Amino acid sequence: MNFSSKILEESVNALSSLPGVGKKSALRLALHLVQDNTKKAAKISAALIRLSTDIRKCTVCCNISDHDICNICSNPARSGKSVICIVETARDVMAIEDTNQFKGKYHVLGGVISPLEGIGPSDLSIELLVERIKEEKTEEVIMAISPTIEGETTIYYISKLLKDMDIKVSVIARGVSFGGDLEYADELTLGRSIVSRIPYNVQS
């Protein structure tokens, strides 16, 4: 690309370092910002600065937070039942929160055990989780971890650690999606959803 401006080129290079943003998309975004007269570039710039400096990890659950302890961990309404939902990333917390189906607390592992990528248990917040469970006298943990090979390994590893503690361990249900077409469900999912079929009660 022949850039008429060095500044434009730098912006395109910076923007195209984002995942899923190629050079052409980055150029489109940069040119949009140059032509924009609503100070959008300044607003985005300020937001990104705060993102890189002011955001931290919750010291309890490792979720993304504006404070040392996140909104969920510091919310007294959520500490009643003593259930911890274990997830991989902060994105998963948001996804579960959006369902409005869980009123306990979370624990963000920061990934899954993956020997191929060199991620071992010590790279995740598993130690902190175990300490936390002892301290909070947690009654149940729900593993809301992706049903991949790495995810299953992580679930196995954690549940082995928790085996001798008096704690209920569950995993989120797997099966065909609501609104999904059986024809397009993969064989493993479909097969497992038959094996782990659930009783159907006609509601009167």
Add this chain to the structure above:
Amino acid sequence: MNFSSKILEESVNALSSLPGVGKKSALRLALHLVQDNTKKAAKISAALIRLSTDIRKCTVCCNISDHDICNICSNPARSGKSVICIVETARDVMAIEDTNQFKGKYHVLGGVISPLEGIGPSDLSIELLVERIKEEKTEEVIMAISPTIEGETTIYYISKLLKDMDIKVSVIARGVSFGGDLEYADELTLGRSIVSRIPYNVQS
């Protein structure tokens, strides 16, 4: 979306103000920046600040530039033949520069005449163009403007203005794309490319 962090939410709102970036993509980008430890957010932020403050329009051709006069206008090697290529946007200049087929100067209109969008000739840099042509004693202008209704209107308007001046006016060739399949070319393009067929000389 339930954000665990106000700062994250602000960044997502800021990023999703970009064209083609929805809330979910913005969230993915923001979370990537939070987890990134290469100071990518700071780099992008700095680049965007410069984009909004340091970039200006070339006073001669209205192209995007780091200086008052752009690299192309200030390049003595490009002022010899006195040909001006008229384009809609700075993006078009880059596209033509990438072809390496044009060695003259440009003039960026800043859009096309579009009564529907309320863009009249006075909103574009047409007046500046006419002055420039007189001053630089331009011999030829090439209209590299999209062959849309608005584009054709703009071409017609400008060529009428230049009618009484001793200047050659041309438009870029329209026809089927190289590598394009005739089957998929639209009727108008295909029809016109037959009407304006060009002699084919066998090279010996």
